Each structure stands twice: as C-alpha cells, then as structure tokens.
Amino acid sequence: MLLRKYRLTKNSAFINTYLNKKIVSNDFFVLYLGKVKSAQIDISTKVGFVISKKNIKLASKRNKIKRQLREIYRNFVLNKEIYNINKYLSLVFIVKAQCYNKDFLLIKEKFLELVSQID
Numbered sequence: 001m002l003l004r005k006y007r008l009t010k011n012s013a014f015i016n017t018y019l020n021k022k023i024v025s026n027d028f029f030v031l032y033l034g035k036v037k038s039a040q041i042d043i044s045t046k047v048g049f050v051i052s053k054k055n056i057k058l059a060s061k062r063n064k065i066k067r068q069l070r071e072i073y074r075n076f077v078l079n080k081e082i083y084n085i086n087k088y089l090s091l092v093f094i095v096k097a098q099c100y101n102k103d104f105l106l107i108k109e110k111f112l113e114l115v116s117q118i119d
Contacts, residue, residue, distance in 0.1 A: 001070070002070040002073060005046075006044055006045070006046060006047060007048065008090055013048070013090060014048055014050075014092055016034065016035075016090070017032050017034040017090045017091070017092045018032055018092065020034055020035055024118060025114070026114050026117075027110070028095070028096055028107065029094065029095060029110065030093070031092070031093055031094075031114055031118070032091070032092040033088050033090075033091060033118065034046075034089040034090030034092075035088070035090075036089075037087055037088065041089075045086055045089065045091060046090045046091070047073055047092075048091070048092045048093070049069050049092075050092060051065055051095045052095075052097075055095075055100070056100050065095060065099060065100070065107075069093060069095070069107070069111065072111050072112070073111075076108070076112060077111075077112070077115050083115050084118045085118060093111075093114075
C-alpha cells in the first residue's frame with residue numbers, strides 16, 4: 001500500500017498541479033507535473049490518481065485500477081533514481097478509458113513508459 005505521505009489528499013493540491021500545465025501523455029494516461037522543487041526543500045513527491053466516472057461507471061472497477069497504479073508506483077517508481085520524479089512536488093495521473101479491461105502487465109508497461117518520458 002502506498003503510504004499517505006506520498007499521496008495527494010487535498011483538492012487544492014490537485015488544482016495547483018493542474019495549473020502548472022506541464023503535461024506528458026501516452027495512450028493510457030495523462031500525467032500532470034507539479035512545480036519543481038527548490039534545492040533546500042526535502043519533501044517527498046506526492047502523487048494522485050484520477051479516473052473519470054464518465055469513462056468507468058462502477059466505483060469498484062475505478063478503485064481496482066487505482067490500487068493497481070498505486071502498487072506499480074510503489075514497487076517500480078518510488079525511490080528509483082532512473083526516473084526523474086523526485087524533482088517535482090506533485091504528480092497527477094489521469095487514466096484514459098483505454099486502460100480499462102487491460103492486463104496488469106500492459107498497464108505496468110505503459111505506466112513505466114510514461115514515467116520514463118519525464119525530463
């Protein structure tokens with residue numbers, strides 16, 4: 001489970017990340033990048049996952065995808081130096097409708113492909 005200190009919890013944090021307008025995307029996800037950390041800040045990068053009710057109607061299916069994405073983030077991205085996520089204050093992943101009913105390994109591959117595009 002992804003610890004609470006790594007999660008975006010407030011609506012204002014999501015809005016501030018959206019307003020920064022740095023975007024990376026692929027066919028499964030859209031990633032909004034928050035502000036770049038200054039040198040003296042030693043706060044961990046926070047992440048949020050958004051799945052539209054318009055795309056996936058059942059809450060149980062939306063929650064399943066969120067759990068899978070949190071686990072991918074925790075196991076493969078968090079504290080890895082090969083990804084440049086630690087220089088941002090916040091990340092918001094928006095899941096597209098194409099992600100639904102896909103295999104976990106394909107979702108993981110697309111997720112890691114998107115994270116590796118961050119410069």
